[in-house]
Amino acid sequence: MKYAGYAGKFLTVDLSSGKIAELPMSDDLAEAYLGGRGFIAKLLYDRLPRGIDPLGPQNEIIFATGPATGTMIPTASRIAVGVKSPLTGTISASYMGGHFGPELKYAGWDGIIISGVSPQPVVLVIDDDKVELRDAAALWGRDTQEAQRLMSRELGPEFRTGAIGPGGETLMPFANFLHVQHAAGRGGPGAVFGAKKLKGVAVRGTGGVRVAPRAAEYIAGCKELHDIIMENPVRPAFRWAGTTGMLPVVNEAVGLPWRNHQDDQVPDVSSIHNEEIAKYVRQYEACSGCNVICGSVVEFERNGKEYRTERIEHESVWALGPDCGIVDLTAIFEANVECDLAGIDTMTAGSTIAWAMEMTERGLLSKADADGLDFTWGNADVLVPAIKKMVSRQGIGELLSLGSRGAARALGRGEEYAMQVKGLDMAAYAPRGFTGMGLSYATTGRGADHNKAFTVAAEFLGVLGDYDRYSLEGKPELVKRMQDSTAIIDSLIMCMFTVDLGITVELYARCANLPTGMSITADDVYTIGERINTVERLFNIEEGFTRADDTLPRRMQKEAAPSDPRGHTCPVDDVMDEYYEQRQWDARGVPTEALRERLGV
Amino acid sequence: MAHYIAFDEEKCVFCDMCSGVCSLNKLEKIKPSAACIRVVRDPLESFGRPSCTVCDMTHERACIESCPVDALAFDEQAGVVRFIAELCTMCESCLDACPNVGIDRESERIMICDLCDGDPLCVKWCPEGALVWGGTS
Numbered sequence: 138m139k140y141a142g143y144a145g146k147f148l149t150v151d152l153s154s155g156k157i158a159e160l161p162m163s164d165d166l167a168e169a170y171l172g173g174r175g176f177i178a179k180l181l182y183d184r185l186p187r188g189i190d191p192l193g194p195q196n197e198i199i200f201a202t203g204p205a206t207g208t209m210i211p212t213a214s215r216i217a218v219g220v221k222s223p224l225t226g227t228i229s230a231s232y233m234g235g236h237f238g239p240e241l242k243y244a245g246w247d248g249i250i251i252s253g254v255s256p257q258p259v260v261l262v263i264d265d266d267k268v269e270l271r272d273a274a275a276l277w278g279r280d281t282q283e284a285q286r287l288m289s290r291e292l293g294p295e296f297r298t299g300a301i302g303p304g305g306e307t308l309m310p311f312a313n314f315l316h317v318q319h320a321a322g323r324g325g326p327g328a329v330f331g332a333k334k335l336k337g338v339a340v341r342g343t344g345g346v347r348v349a350p351r352a353a354e355y356i357a358g359c360k361e362l363h364d365i366i367m368e369n370p371v372r373p374a375f376r377w378a379g380t381t382g383m384l385p386v387v388n389e390a391v392g393l394p395w396r397n398h399q400d401d402q403v404p405d406v407s408s409i410h411n412e413e414i415a416k417y418v419r420q421y422e423a424c425s426g427c428n429v430i431c432g433s434v435v436e437f438e439r440n441g442k443e444y445r446t447e448r449i450e451h452e453s454v455w456a457l458g459p460d461c462g463i464v465d466l467t468a469i470f471e472a473n474v475e476c477d478l479a480g481i482d483t484m485t486a487g488s489t490i491a492w493a494m495e496m497t498e499r500g501l502l503s504k505a506d507a508d509g510l511d512f513t514w515g516n517a518d519v520l521v522p523a524i525k526k527m528v529s530r531q532g533i534g535e536l537l538s539l540g541s542r543g544a545a546r547a548l549g550r551g552e553e554y555a556m557q558v559k560g561l562d563m564a565a566y567a568p569r570g571f572t573g574m575g576l577s578y579a580t581t582g583r584g585a586d587h588n589k590a591f592t593v594a595a596e597f598l599g600v601l602g603d604y605d606r607y608s609l610e611g612k613p614e615l616v617k618r619m620q621d622s623t624a625i626i627d628s629l630i631m632c633m634f635t636v637d638l639g640i641t642v643e644l645y646a647r648c649a650n651l652p653t654g655m656s657i658t659a660d661d662v663y664t665i666g667e668r669i670n671t672v673e674r675l676f677n678i679e680e681g682f683t684r685a686d687d688t689l690p691r692r693m694q695k696e697a698a699p700s701d702p703r704g705h706t707c708p709v710d711d712v713m714d715e716y717y718e719q720r721q722w723d724a725r726g727v728p729t730e731a732l733r734e735r736l737g738v
Numbered sequence: 739m740a741h742y743i744a745f746d747e748e749k750c751v752f753c754d755m756c757s758g759v760c761s762l763n764k765l766e767k768i769k770p771s772a773a774c775i776r777v778v779r780d781p782l783e784s785f786g787r788p789s790c791t792v793c794d795m796t797h798e799r800a801c802i803e804s805c806p807v808d809a810l811a812f813d814e815q816a817g818v819v820r821f822i823a824e825l826c827t828m829c830e831s832c833l834d835a836c837p838n839v840g841i842d843r844e845s846e847r848i849m850i851c852d853l854c855d856g857d858p859l860c861v862k863w864c865p866e867g868a869l870v871w872g873g874t875s
Binding site (some may be wrong): 208420426431 | 749751753754755758761762763765766767768769770771772778779780781782784785843849859862863865866
């Protein structure tokens with residue numbers, strides 16, 4: 138490759154035959170798709186046959202870093218994990234921070250393409266260019282943290298580890314993959330690991346990575362970027378509270394969903410306020426190359442048991458808390474730990490329990506249906522037993538293990554109370570309070586993902602303009618533009634927080650150019666992002682998704698939140714034509730020939 | 739007088755900035771495993787504290803003592819250990835003599851902190867103030 142910053146090759150592992158090989162990267166691929174999410178979009182679109190079973194041997198797991206990964210570009214620690222999602226049937230990429238991505242790059246790999254099914258449980262061990270599959274019989278059945286400790290014990294402290302838990306082994310469609318406690322969280326990649334009998338991946342990289350300029354020039358350029366973040370007035374809030382700082386602010390603004398989105402405000406948020414959460418913090422933790430430092434370790438006690446674990450994130454507090462009418466903080470912490478140990482998505486877990494609670498309230502789910510579990514709003518004691526049942530997939534757990542939409546379909550009722558899009562449950566930003574988020578949920582490729590166009594930045598935080606939170610006017614253009622720029626953040630791969638910390642689209646271009654020696658402009662950022670979104674759309678269209686899937690639950694479009702005195706709704710269907718026009722998709726939502734030609738896809 | 743970088747383990751957050759910038763400066767490559775300063779933790783502990791390997795002048799210049807060919811020498815002026823590549827035979831005796839000595843096998847260099855000629859990059863890049871230059875012994 139002519140570009141620095143990349144390792145220049147992908148590792149390919151066929152679990153069926155045990156064949157390990159390498160796939161050279163091309164300059165063309167780097168120029169057109171940049172890295173991370175872009176690589177995953179292109180590779181899965183080209184490689185997967187249409188209509189395959191996500192849990193069958195033909196699905197693939199693609200780990201992908203980006204050109205900035207491990208190059209000291211601020212926050213570029215992240216790695217993307219892509220699959221055809223067993224939860225949604227769409228293309229899906231999930232991201233995790235920590236130290237795994239840079240280590241893989243330093244081992245000499247831009248990513249890993251994993252195909253086939255292993256005959257027995259294995260762990261993939263990457264020690265620079267020495268790659269092997271090791272028997273993992275002793276690890277099977279272990280939780281994500283115990284499995285990683287066993288891997289570390291066998292391999293030594295220098296290896297970075299990641300593993301699935303029992304959730305992935307039982308093929309739960311929203312199981313995930315954890316590196317320490319950093320989760321490639323949503324869309325169910327863990328189930329694909331489980332189906333392939335791949336328990337974990339460990340990597341040690343001693344080779345490092347080259348960057349384009351001479352060291353002195355690069356260090357000076359990188360320092361400028363770090364200083365922008367360090368000097369941003371918002372940075373201390375992230376440093377102190379992580380994502381949890383948003384919770385009271387969003388609630389005050391009537392934007393934090395309560396009880397399965399029945400309302401958009403929690404009556405009393407004081408017990409789960411970030412200042413309460415901060416009391417449990419014992420130390421701070423950063424991802425590799427990050428000076429935001431949003432991570433921390435907490436210690437707490439619940440029912441006589443002591444825990445030491447990563448501080449919970451905003452989305453997890455909400456999903457396992459207010460979304461279920463729960464504001465008991467240590468119960469929420471405990472449920473969060475239970476999800477992390479099992480290796481399942483906290484957000485979908487919480488939202489699915491919230492659905493069961495609304496079904497119970499409406500008399501659509503009896504106590505007998507629920508195996509005796511009490512799904513009354515606010516019953517904090519049901520969280521851990523419900524999660525355990527989901528993971529074991531027994532009784533009511535089998536139903537709930539499918540996510541809210543899957544559960545409703547299996548039960549044959551209650552899909553209108555499943556707060557999801559395309560099968561992926563919605564996040565902690567109320568669409569009726571932030572209509573851009575509603576449109577983003579409705580149109581994002583893998584469903585109701587809050588991180589593919591975080592319009593709250595423009596609608597509420599005042600970072601990217603000054604939009605009316607409630608009106609959908611101008612939102613199709615905003616959502617489209619942010620979806621495209623976000624695709625670049627996900628491809629470099631940097632952290633979403635940088636949007637709020639002074640990193641502009643011009644600077645994302647610089648973050649691509651500085652390590653690689655490319656000359657990408659801000660316009661190119663949007664074009665590459667548009668290309669990635671278009672390929673993801675084509676993947677989904679060819680999987681049978683249609684305009685009918687680009688919508689929000691009826692509640693969002695027709696019913697106002699009781700706490701909103703002005704009674705706003707989020708009728709996204711009304712602006713879908715305009716959104717499609719912005720995207721150059723036809724009235725059915727299919728990318729036009731002209732668009733494909735312009736983007737070369 | 740010897741100078742060294744003091745590490746405050748209570749302040750370290752494992753961002754790897756120190757080893758990244760050190761390796762780039764010394765080796766023209768971001769390669770934390772070969773940096774003069776490396777931060778590690780025991781993954782078997784639950785979010786345990788770090789240990790930092792950087793020359794802290796506490797090993798009685800054992801690296802210099804162990805070198806059979808004078809490829810390591812104490813620079814009285816700067817108060818640091820210097821590596822003279824032309825003399826090194828890559829016998830790795832110094833690695834056995836002191837846990838804070840590093841190596842880059844690719845470029846055949848022994849990696850010992852030289853305080854970046856008086857302006858240590860790792861200190862400048864540490865976002866938490868966990869590294870301080872000024873220690874003397």
